[in-house]
Amino acid sequence: MAGRRMSFRHIEAFRAVMATGSMTEASRRLHTSQPQVSRLIAQLEAITGLPLFDRSGSRVVPSLDGTRFHAEVERAFVGLTSLESAAARIRAFGAERLRVAAMPRLAGGLLARAVVRFRAAHPDVIVAIHSGDDGTVNEWVATGFCDAALTMLYGEAPEARLEQVETRACVAVLPQDHPLTARTTLAPEDFRGVPFIASSLGSALRSRTEAIFEAADVDLTITAEAGLGASICTLVSGGLGVSVMNPLAAYEEAKVSPIAIRPFAPALPVHFALLFPPDHARGRLMRAFGACARAILLEELAQLPDAANGRPASRPQAARFSAPA
Missing domain, CATH: 3.40.190.10 (Periplasmic binding protein-like II)
Structure with missing residues (x-):
């Protein structure tokens, strides 16, 4: 008999249990029975060969393997979300859209200011800002879920087109x-x-x-x-x-x-840089947004004390590095 294969129902149950921490709560969310959720989780553990949860009474705690598997599952769901978004963009063909991303610190400051400047020149473009950790942002760009990203890199950018701004x-x-x-x-x-x-x-x-x-x-x-x-x-x-x-x-x-x-x-x-999807031609809007983001980032970096941005200080100023209370 052929082995059981992983299905969307298994993943749906797994995500629900991860989100709620309980088989019972997961069954309510999925509008099914608790034994059915338990059966799906048991089947998924058999299929993957991984102990995904540690059981403790009515509560379940993700194991280390379960946490790692959940990260991979969420990355896969980014691809599904991007397909839904693509369909929505096609339906709304009259409006141009740009999806940009950054880590939380950059998204709430630099990226938002870049969007303000960009929108002043392109008022009819709808811009969506997404924030996530560096791995998530890189994944969004690599899969085409986002059109561009403002990021900080301490290593190489995986599967994305990198435009370095400054180090x-x-x-x-x-x-x-x-x-x-x-x-x-x-x-x-x-x-x-x-x-x-x-x-x-x-x-x-x-x-x-x-x-x-x-x-x-x-x-x-x-x-x-x-x-x-x-x-x-x-x-x-x-x-x-x-x-x-x-x-x-x-x-x-x-x-x-x-x-x-x-x-x-x-x-x-x-390395402060802009990321773009690897296989996408950079259109007019993406080039315009990249120029805005680059300008904002350079303006912000120019305000840092000399020794903090890797340049020799013009004169010794040790007190300059004490942050205000």
């Missing part, structure tokens, strides 16, 4: 009263034994940071992890540790979080 060096962020603020520049050796707030495990920034510290033969003393720059700066300002992050986010967060900022060496470069 800067990451900076160290510290509590304002931390002893290391007495130094004008910080190196991995300065962080030996110092509590460190790391970016999310598996992120490009985390990998690059660990590689630099490993090359310096310094073990990171990680006390917390966070995926967003805002969260990292909040933890730093609360005294939980120090960190290394891109300068644009650091100086933006310094406006609301009491942190100090110092140059970090050796340089950990971050």
